Amino acid sequence: MTVFLKEEIGKIKLSIPSTDTVLDPKPYTVYLLHVQLAVQFYVLKKRYSEFRILHEELLEVTGRVPPVEFPPKHYLLNVLSKPSIIEERRRKLETYVVTIQCVEDACWRLSPSWRQFLRLPVYAFEQHINLIDNSIIQCPDQPWIRMFHQTKLLLQEVKRDISRQRYSDSITTSQAVWTASMRDFSKVREILERLDQDLNDTNTGITIEERELWRRKDLLHDMKRECDFLEHIIYANKQIKHDMPLVAQSWQDHKQISLHNTSRIPETGRTRELNSIGLIHLQKDILAEQDEQLTSFLPILREQKDMAAAISDELDIQNDMLKELDESVQKTNIKLKFVKKKCEQLK
Missing domain, CATH: 1.10.132 (Topoisomerase I; Chain A, domain 4)
Incomplete structure (x- = not known):
């Protein structure tokens, strides 16, 4: 295989040309990440949160910030109602992945997170590693x-x-x-x-x-x-x-x-005399018993919750009473000082 052919096989081209909206279970935006290999092409649907997780994992693995800024999260805006924000984020995410893929320093794209994110097949990742010169790896x-x-x-x-x-x-x-x-x-x-x-x-x-x-x-x-x-x-x-x-x-x-050749699980008193159908029914009975136990715990949990709420209310009342007592003590103290001054004047 010639050097040129190896380079062609090892090339990985990335792009995010468009987005899509998924309505179930609730609406959210997915970014269509196109992955072009030498002999294969596929599209990955990625949410913004998945890109963000990738960014955080790359920071942890390499200890270095990628060469391009990651688009920030908008906490107070409804992104679905703002097509301009979605388009801007699409362009920045595309710049982000393309820059990491094309930058001379291969530190980030050699991490396991990068390969898992792009779902790269073994042959493509192997050829890509062979193209990287060890002298430029800086991690x-x-x-x-x-x-x-x-x-x-x-x-x-x-x-x-x-x-x-x-x-x-x-x-x-x-x-x-x-x-x-x-x-x-x-x-x-x-x-x-x-x-x-x-x-x-x-x-x-x-x-x-x-x-x-x-x-x-x-x-x-x-x-x-x-x-x-x-x-x-x-x-x-x-x-x-x-x-x-x-x-x-x-x-x-x-x-x-x-x-x-497979070692069997030891039998118990409940399973020794049962066939496959009996084992299935036994498993269902065990699950039903566990459900009943959970159901019996619910009233106890509700009672504990009510007790906690009552204790919280009682503490609030006690705090209010302590505040009133403190105010009464302060008022009484002021009156005592006033009476003391009057007594001194009478003397």
């Missing part, structure tokens, strides 16, 4: 973000290998695909451990906000769980290929093997 913790994205791409490759292994009709091909998937899977495990160590290492000199730190830990946790699930599938596929003839496996056979 201090950019290597972590880049490594995380590369790990996600590698995990996608493992998923493709699993699919190829499942539908391959040759022992040699199946074994080769299994070996490749296990090799990539081992790399993913190693990179995840390294990413986890980087997050827990305090000697790197890189400061990450606590909220962003926990978000990244959650991302790693989700990816580890996905790895565990894929590992189970890899070994299950290998066992199925080993035990069954190399023919097209029907869905019924696959379901029986899955049920045979």
Whole structure:
């Protein structure tokens, strides 16, 4: 593939040419974000609040303000009744996303929030990353973000290998695909451990906000769980290929093997003698019991609310009485001073 072709594949063009109004459940404006890739085009309907969340996440992840001002929120105006405001906001939002996509510093568009917001497919994001020169990346913790994205791409490759292994009709091909998937899977495990160590290492000199730190830990946790699930599938596929003839496996056979290998939930006294229909009725009865419990709590909550309101009223009355008492004391004090002066004059 030539350099020119790689650049064409990696290009992502964004625009917001128009808006639309959604009436259900209540009217609001959506901005039609056009995403043009090399081999794909799609339109995303985004609300202003979604753009605002993206802006806040980019600030948290990178710690830097994007190179273009984000359009402010109008708190006291009904935007739907002001087409001029909607049009102005559309132009500013378009300028915002286009500037981030085209600016030389790739710090913002390499963040996970940007990719999720645009719903970029794996191949497009991978080609886009390959176009970025590391010398212009200025975010201090950019290597972590880049490594995380590369790990996600590698995990996608493992998923493709699993699919190829499942539908391959040759022992040699199946074994080769299994070996490749296990090799990539081992790399993913190693990179995840390294990413986890980087997050827990305090000697790197890189400061990450606590909220962003926990978000990244959650991302790693989700990816580890996905790895565990894929590992189970890899070994299950290998066992199925080993035990069954190399023919097209029907869905019924696959379901029986899955049920045979899956550990069942322990039975209880209420479920041991029930069939599937009985279990459904039992679940409905349990839900009905929970509804009754909630219903029984409602009078108690109303009573507590009435008691709180009565206490509040009583406190207001007591405050008024204290104010009146304070005023009476002040008046009495003034009268006592006046009487004291009269007594001194009589002496």
